Amino acid sequence: xxxxxxxxxxxxxxxxxxxxxxxxxxxxxxxxxxxxxxxxxxxxxxxxxxxxxxxxxxxxxxxxxxxxxxxxxxxxxxxxxxxxxxxxxxxxxxxxxxxxxxxxxxxxxxxxxxxxxxxxxxxxxxxxxxxxxxxxxxxxxxxxxxxxxxxxxxxxxxxxxxxxxxxxxxxxxxxxxxxxxxxxxxxxxxxxxxxxxxxxxxxxxxxxxxxxxxxxxxxxxxxxxxxxxxxxxxxxxxxxxxxxxxxxxxxxxxxxxxxxxxxxxxxxxxxxxxxxxxxxxxxxxxxxxxxxxxxxxxxxxxxxxxxxxxxxxxxxxxxxxxxxxxxxxxxxxxxxxxxxxxxxxxxxxxxxxxxxxxxxxxxxxxx
Amino acid sequence: xxxxxxxxxxxxxxxxxxxxxxxxxxxxxxxxxxxxxxxxxxxxxxxxxxxxxxxxxxxxxxxxxxxxxxxxxxxxxxxxxxxxxxxxxxxxxxxxxxxxxxxxxxxxxxxxxxxxxxxxxxxxxxxxxxxxxxxxxxxxxxxxxxxxxxxxxxxxxxxxxxxxxxxxxxxxxxxxxxxxxxxxxxxxxxxxxxxxxxxxx
Numbered sequence: 001x002x003x004x005x006x007x008x009x010x011x012x013x014x015x016x017x018x019x020x021x022x023x024x025x026x027x028x029x030x031x032x033x034x035x036x037x038x039x040x041x042x043x044x045x046x047x048x049x050x051x052x053x054x055x056x057x058x059x060x061x062x063x064x065x066x067x068x069x070x071x072x073x074x075x076x077x078x079x080x081x082x083x084x085x086x087x088x089x090x091x092x093x094x095x096x097x098x099x100x101x102x103x104x105x106x107x108x109x110x111x112x113x114x115x116x117x118x119x120x121x122x123x124x125x126x127x128x129x130x131x132x133x134x135x136x137x138x139x140x141x142x143x144x145x146x147x148x149x150x151x152x153x154x155x156x157x158x159x160x161x162x163x164x165x166x167x168x169x170x171x172x173x174x175x176x177x178x179x180x181x182x183x184x185x186x187x188x189x190x191x192x193x194x195x196x197x198x199x200x201x202x203x204x205x206x207x208x209x210x211x212x213x214x215x216x217x218x219x220x221x222x223x224x225x226x227x228x229x230x231x232x233x234x235x236x237x238x239x240x241x242x243x244x245x246x247x248x249x250x251x252x253x254x255x256x257x258x259x260x261x262x263x264x265x266x267x268x269x270x271x272x273x274x275x276x277x278x279x280x281x282x283x284x285x286x287x288x289x290x291x292x293x294x295x296x297x298x299x300x301x302x303x304x305x306x307x308x309x310x311x312x313x314x315x316x317x318x319x320x321x322x323x324x325x326x327x328x329x330x331x332x333x334x335x336x337x338x339x340x341x342x343x344x345x346x347x348x349x350x351x352x353x354x355x356x357x358x359x360x361x362x363x364x365x366x367x
Numbered sequence: 368x369x370x371x372x373x374x375x376x377x378x379x380x381x382x383x384x385x386x387x388x389x390x391x392x393x394x395x396x397x398x399x400x401x402x403x404x405x406x407x408x409x410x411x412x413x414x415x416x417x418x419x420x421x422x423x424x425x426x427x428x429x430x431x432x433x434x435x436x437x438x439x440x441x442x443x444x445x446x447x448x449x450x451x452x453x454x455x456x457x458x459x460x461x462x463x464x465x466x467x468x469x470x471x472x473x474x475x476x477x478x479x480x481x482x483x484x485x486x487x488x489x490x491x492x493x494x495x496x497x498x499x500x501x502x503x504x505x506x507x508x509x510x511x512x513x514x515x516x517x518x519x520x521x522x523x524x525x526x527x528x529x530x531x532x533x534x535x536x537x538x539x540x541x542x543x544x545x546x547x548x549x550x551x552x553x554x555x556x557x558x559x560x561x562x563x564x565x566x567x568x
Binding site for chain 2 (some may be wrong): 042043046050051084141211215229234235301310316324327334336337367
């Protein structure tokens, strides 16, 4: 009787399924409740950004990056303009650098809030989602004031940023930081100590250090295993070496750790925003940049710490005003590969919890 | 804070006070610029790795050494692609154990596969590349060394048409099965075989 087995069943999750956070399909083979095989199918949102970029001038590519990881467009903007600036050895005015850091870290906070909200929603908790979107709304409104868009910001330019902060904007950011600190206590009260939640996510979806490195994972997924790797510290770019903040590292590599790092990173981001607000001074926001941006022939790669991991741009240039080849290293795409390994042997209900904690955005997975 | 001498040619053009005579003076000064010290250091570093690689495998497998800013670029003979990357990963002096980026580029005469390796231990970075002909593009797969390149290789196969020998699951990933052509190739035309793809109804 020990060998009693039920017939295996193939179940199609998605492409239209709320817990996949987009159009993502997962073909799972089930033996009873147990997952014996999983095949993630991506590509439903593939728009060919890399191919489109080959026919666009460098500034024209910036709006396309907004649409990759649409929860942290500011970081996507920065990844591109930073690589171009690095290739051209451009100097960026100090005020622009600080404004960039402020909007990037605010965007990281907003993105992590969406993670928290939707992750809890996946697990069946409705209210954190609504709370998280309230604070996110404040950030989005701040972005609306500085660049006129709520989601696709198109804010950064090669050599600086497009708009200076309007009057009183920096004070509003300062108020928000204080408000958000207050709110973090509420989130911890609401979620972090919740026993149902803790029992639900503790010890599932465990990633080992060897796997994390072998699968080239980055960001929170990598740090949850105990590897201290944050590009803001390890390979500093921009002005990140001027800020005092901690890299949050956990040790178990499970879903709870990944939730925990998200929450802690919000606090660290607020720290950075506060320091940037103290240091920012008046000045130009766009440096001296040639009218026609031509990246010198050669190839250049820069990675930045996006909200989901290493967000990299690889430019192959032949010296013209358009890239010969533009490769986007999209952290969600690389991180998602481990899903199959994490799911096998788990039961079906854990699938949602594990997929949610890997934290993917399908616009970025599919490029 | 703002350095104005960085992009010489355009600053000269933009400044109204700069007379026409200043222009030719600026040009030779630009040509006589000393080589970027970062590039010089990177080239020396690349040569060291080249020697180590050639010595280890006993054959000259490094075709070319160049540099992008501070990062050395090695072009490896395709036949030794896996061995070379394995050596870079496992050798204690190199220990490039983190594969940051995997990419492919279509050139007129060849397709180039480029990876960006990082050694977390020594805090160094390195580009490693290999080339394959366009008509019968075959490159050994790195999936045995880094599982993280699984989907990356599938993407390059899908969009550039490079077959990765030894890949466990080489299927299209972005385009659907039955798609014709490789969109990221430079000679790809979206208007070929339009009827067959259901476009020209």
